[in-house]
Amino acid sequence: MKVEKFKNIFDGLDRAHGFYEYTQTKQNGKRDGRMRTVHEEPTLQMFQDHLEGKDRALGIVPIRDDATCTWGCIDIDEYPLDHKKILSQIRKYKLPLVMCASKSFGAHLFLFSKNPQPAFLFDEKLKEIRAHLGYAKAEVFPKQIKLSDEQDTGSWLNLPYHGETRYAFLDNGEGATLEEFFELYDKFVCDDIGKILIQVEDNNMADGPPCLEILTDQGYPEGTRNNGLFNVGIFYRKSNPDDWKNLLETYNREYMDPPLNTNEVGIIMKQVGADKADGAMKYMYKCNDQPIASVCQKAKCKLRKFGVGTSGQDHPVYANLRVTDREPRIWYLDIDSHPVETQVQDEIEYHHRLRKLVKRKLLRYIPMMKQADWEEIQSGLFETITTINMPEDVSKVGEFKDYLFEFCTARGESFDIDELDMEKPYTNAEENSTYFRLRDLSKWLENTKNFKENRSWLVQRIKDLEGKDVMVYPKGIQTRAWKIPAYTQPKKMEKMPNLKTEEKTDKDILGGTEDEVIPF
Incomplete structure (x- = not known):
């Protein structure tokens, strides 16, 4: 099937995908919007919907958890763009690239590999190629050479062939059908991208920039x-x-x-x-x-004898700011394609704190920068920030819900409201409701789960679960408690029946001994 081949070509991270929410079109023709990442595996149906032009275009992260890729891309984001000129340069240098139109009719220059190869090799080779094509500032995918952790989803790229848009270019400048794109892929896919060489005329500058x-x-x-x-x-x-x-x-x-x-x-x-x-x-x-x-x-x-040298005072490239959409928020920022993560927003907000973070995470020194200059860079980073949609169970709220369930169900069921005084929750079978005191829950969370939050935060989370503030009277004493729907259907306590028993003698139980035959 076509969709299966397309999916195999653009194989990438198998635990997340992305999409773009459009908001407006800028004067330069670029469509503006917001990038979102979803923690779900991209399915074959999603690829099928993409090819049919349905709904939002599909974005795939090229880098995998093992820091390898089978494809990469140079994203030339300039308008207007002479696609034929770029294509002629590609063929001049005999580069194994397939050029496709981007969503705003820029250019995506794809490099494909038959087998997974290190992401850093894609990064190095594509940056070398973009410079020879005259687009040294163009973005390169993969944007990361490794992922920070299992929550980091890297950066995704919108795939080509969303319906009738984003087609590849044939050498004559015409648009390629999907079948012709497959032919281009088969023609230019590489066994080893490390062997790609860009030949330039010997001009006695091999030791220079x-x-x-x-x-x-x-x-x-x-x-x-x-x-x-x-x-x-x-x-x-x-x-x-x-x-x-x-x-x-x-x-x-x-x-x-x-x-x-x-x-x-x-x-x-x-x-x-x-x-x-x-x-x-x-x-x-x-x-x-x-x-x-x-x-x-x-x-x-920097490696050339008469190049720029290595003064140690060069700033890295700060790029690809990402943040999770649930508390506690996790921030990711790429430092020269190396991701750093933090849950402390100030480590992104203030450059002097970011420097310490980079030293701690990457063991790398970066020079100081005036906060005003960092604010300007930050502004650009936030314009293109990617929001990572996280499942609730990895958030602090999800963690609290799991703990509340355990507090109410795994500490021994109590069906007597007087046991509230023993710091236990009480379940009313007829109401199908559970009662507990806030101070008991807070103490249990802190002592057994090391989960510390102020009471106002806990109260709001309980209210979100249809919790109500009520007065109860354990042992006849007025007590403030919280009432929530019971997690399980409680069984009513039943008294044991008063059974009448008869006393029996040993003879009744063991039988007589006079006529008994001993079996030996």
Whole structure:
């Protein structure tokens, strides 16, 4: 069946799935809404409904509990987008990718593997590919290289082929049918994604930033030649301090189209050649400016001899904020694709506390940041926050309900209201109701379950269970108690019948001995 093959292709985390609740369409064409994650296995019927375009589109988490994947994706979220240009680049570099339209007609570039491979390998390879395509800021799935715990559901991606939308592209730019998508999958699925190599022309920059290798191979976009040549100058000064000016002039003539004039090159040389008071270079690579930013590979660059170096002062990428929808809320945040979790909201709210959390969880140092700067980053994280729908039994309320059931049923049934004074619940058989004192419940929860909550919280939870505040009179003393529906149908206590008995002699019981035959 088609749906079974589709499900096998997009196999992922088997204990959760996601969907997107749309609210509005922005001016840039992107449909806005809220992401929600459900702790339920994605079923074959859900995939069938997705292919038929029913209800909400299905979102699947690519990473599994064993930190492996069989597929990953580069999510290019720019509008408008030239899909044909991207496809031509993919084929130029002979990349085994299948391009599909996203829900807002961006591009999803899928990489498939026949067998599960480590999520970190998908992460590394897709980030390398996105940089060569000129979309270094595009999101990559899987977003995590491992999951924090059994409650962490990672980040999901909307699947293609939701009805007649989100189709794949053929090499001629036309939309592919589902059958043609299967053919594309069979053609490009990999045995080992680690063997994917991106060939670039040898341009004597193997020891420099990868971005300069890519730009030298692809050319510099319009309006970026000055910035581009400045960064090339930094590389040449670091790698060849005696002859860097001649090398820079040669590079300008060979790779800039058209070459910058002599005056422009002279200004760039003056900037590149500037020194600090101690003689060190005044300027370094402009990684955050174009054209570098679009093809940046920071992690790879740090390993290059004349790359950005490892100062230890670089901030990680903070991404993919997730939170459970029930108390106690669990917060998840990815630090360079490594998830950290906390039940303390302030450890997300305040950067100085987040730094301590990262040290404790990941054994990693991250530099300080002004709280105002962190507030700006936080704002972006909360705009795309994912809510994880949790079953009630894993919440604090669910835990309380289980304990209340045990308190009322597993401590010996009492059918005499006077036993309330013995700190036991009392069940009225005729009313089918159970009575207990709040102080007895609170004491039992704290002493036997280490469950501590203030009384107002307990009262609200009891009211949610149709509990009522009543007055009762154990041993004739007015007492305040709570009354809730009984958990089980109690049996009425019945008095033992007063049976008449006869006294019997040993002879009556054992029989006579005179005529008895002894069997030996």
